[in-house]
Amino acid sequence: MSMIKPIFILLLFQLAGEALRAATHTQVPGPVIGMILLAAFYILRRREPSPALEHAADGLLSWLGLLFVPAGVGIVANIALIRSAWLPISVALIASTFITLITTAWIMHRFGNRASIPKEGR
Amino acid sequence: MTWPDLTQSLTPAVHAGLPLFAIVLTLGAYLLGVEMQKRLRNPLANPVLIAIVFIGITLRLLHLSYQDYFTGAQFIHFLLGPATVALAIPMVRALEHMRRGFWPLMSALLAGCILGIVSGYGLVRLFGGSQAVALSMAPKSLTTPIAIAVSASIGGIPSLSAVLAILGGILVAISIDPILNWLKINEPSARGLAAGTAGSGIGASRVIPQHTLSAAFAGVAIGANGILTAILAPILVPLLKHW
Numbered sequence: 001m002s003m004i005k006p007i008f009i010l011l012l013f014q015l016a017g018e019a020l021r022a023a024t025h026t027q028v029p030g031p032v033i034g035m036i037l038l039a040a041f042y043i044l045r046r047r048e049p050s051p052a053l054e055h056a057a058d059g060l061l062s063w064l065g066l067l068f069v070p071a072g073v074g075i076v077a078n079i080a081l082i083r084s085a086w087l088p089i090s091v092a093l094i095a096s097t098f099i100t101l102i103t104t105a106w107i108m109h110r111f112g113n114r115a116s117i118p119k120e121g122r
Numbered sequence: 123m124t125w126p127d128l129t130q131s132l133t134p135a136v137h138a139g140l141p142l143f144a145i146v147l148t149l150g151a152y153l154l155g156v157e158m159q160k161r162l163r164n165p166l167a168n169p170v171l172i173a174i175v176f177i178g179i180t181l182r183l184l185h186l187s188y189q190d191y192f193t194g195a196q197f198i199h200f201l202l203g204p205a206t207v208a209l210a211i212p213m214v215r216a217l218e219h220m221r222r223g224f225w226p227l228m229s230a231l232l233a234g235c236i237l238g239i240v241s242g243y244g245l246v247r248l249f250g251g252s253q254a255v256a257l258s259m260a261p262k263s264l265t266t267p268i269a270i271a272v273s274a275s276i277g278g279i280p281s282l283s284a285v286l287a288i289l290g291g292i293l294v295a296i297s298i299d300p301i302l303n304w305l306k307i308n309e310p311s312a313r314g315l316a317a318g319t320a321g322s323g324i325g326a327s328r329v330i331p332q333h334t335l336s337a338a339f340a341g342v343a344i345g346a347n348g349i350l351t352a353i354l355a356p357i358l359v360p361l362l363k364h365w
Contacts, residue, residue, distance in 0.1 A: 010204035017207070027271035027352045031206035032345050038210035049211050057211035060204060061337055065170045065327035066152045067202040068291070070195035071266065072174045072324075073181075074188050075288045078281055088251030089286070092259050096241040097290050097320050100263055101301060104234035104343075105316035109307040111226035 006056035013038040136184055144194025151176040168296050170324055206265075206323070209341030216338030219311065227315065231343060234319035235350045236358070238263040243362050254279055257359065261351055262286040265322040268348040275352075276359045287322065294321025295328040310335035318343025 017034030020026075026033075042049055049057070082089050136143050154176060155169030181191055192199075213220075220227060239260045246256035258278035261269040266287045273283035298317055307313065310329075314336035317325040326340035 007204070010207045013210075014203045014207045027268060027275070028345075028349055029206075029265070029267040031203040032265070032268070032348060034203075034207040035210045035213075035341065035345060038207055039213045042210070042214040043217060049214060054211055057208035060201065060208045061212070061330050064205055064323060064330055065295070066148070066173070067198060067205055068170055068288075068324050068327065069148055069152055069173045069177065070192060070199040071202075072170060072288050072292075073177050073191065073195070075266070075285050076174055076178065077188055078285050081279070081282045081285055085246075085251045085255050088246045088249035089255060089259070091249050092242055092245035092251070092256075093262060093286055093290055094293065095245055096238060096259070097263070097293050098297070098301065099241045100234045100238040101294060101298065101316050101320035102305065103237050104230045104319045105302055105307045105312045106305070107230035107233055108223075108226055108312035108315050108339075109305075109309060111229065112223045112309065112311055 002052045003056060006050075006053040009038075009053060010034075010056070010060075013041075133185055136186065137190070140190060141194035141197070144191045145197060147177060147180060147191075148173070148195050148198050151180075165296050165300050168292065168328070170295060170327065171292050174292075202323075206344075209337065209344070212334050212338035213341050216311075216335050219335060220338070220342065223311070227311075227339075227342070230312075230315055231319060231346050231350065234263075234316070234343075235347050235354060238320065238347075239351060239355055239358055240362065243359070253277075253363070255282070258282040259286060260355055260359065262290045263320050263322065264348050264351055265344055268352060272352055272355050276355050288324065291321040291324025294325030298325065298328055311339045314339030315343045319347045322347070 013034040014031050015034075016037055017032070018030030020033050020037075021028065021030045151173035152169055155167070155172030158172055159167045159169055177191070181188070242259040242262055243256045246259045247253075251259075254277065257276050258273055258280075260276065260278065261272035261283055264272065264287060266284050269283045269287040270280045273280045294317055298313065298321070302308070302313055302316070310333035313329050313332070314326070317329040317336070318340035322344050326337070326344060329336040329340055
């Protein structure tokens with residue numbers, strides 16, 4: 001019983017996200033809009049999510065990798081698309097991904113700390 | 123009985139219980155991946171990658187199409203929606219942390235977003251790839267549905283962008299620990315934001331179990347990078363084409 005309410009809330013917000021997406025013709029997927037709506041709901045109402053909802057969310061997220069497997073199987077079956085230009089594609093994919101990863105992490109590392117962690121006494 | 127005979131004779135049985143077979147196969151392949159990750163302790167032993175390869179080989183041996191597989195696998199795929207919504211929960215938890223570090227967060231996101239588009243496009247062109255391939259590379263860091271939409275709107279090949287988004291996510295899941303350990307970047311906030319910005323959902327799946335802050339920042343990064351790229355790519359692409 002305690003699982004039904006969290007599942008209802010997550011699906012309700014996903015549905016709201018899908019509805020908003022359809023109404024505004026945006027490119028942002030329904031579940032991403034649902035995520036923003038759910039976060040805004042708790043932030044604006046200054047309320048904590050219930051322990052049951054936290055439990056369900058943590059449970060689903062700990063298996064996030066599994067949930068990408070069905071789409072991954074289908075998409076990697078299309079891997080022949082890469083063959084036409086495998087050299088520029090593999091160089092760009094690897095280098096560009098590393099550039100993005102390192103830049104984002106480094107800026108947070110270099111500037112994020114001071115702003116978000118209380119100063120240490122020395 | 124030879125191996126092809128064996129798989130031939132198994133095929134009708136598999137077809138009879140197809141949706142269930144696909145679900146059991148997906149769960150089993152992923153659990154196998156998790157087990158191999160524990161045993162091998164090698165970043166290449168990523169559960170998502172292992173599961174995809176294992177299922178791909180199994181389908182081929184049993185003469186099953188992707189449509190056959192998806193009749194069952196769609197039930198697992200469906201959970202991706204509520205799981206994405208669930209990313210809001212760690213975000214709410216980390217709100218205070220994010221408010222205090224708002225500007226570094228925004229700068230890191232913007233830099234990652236712009237560099238991802240520009241370097242993806244530029245490197246394909248530099249190494250002799252066509253305009254269409256370069257445009258398909260531009261949104262590769264995004265979550266697959268946004269990557270497909272952005273690719274279509276800027277003149278890329280949407281199905282190629284989808285492949286690149288999944289491969290890019292797997293690449294992040296495999297490489298994030300070795301790279302950031304080497305650079306000594308250990309904050310869960312930096313790791314989460316980088317995983318979500320560079321590798322969206324699959325990248326995030328690697329860091330989410332590590333810390334609740336990683337999950338929160340990864341969730342913000344997936345949403346924000348998707349929205350930022352959808353806005354910035356159509357502005358940046360005409361400039362890139364000139365250059």
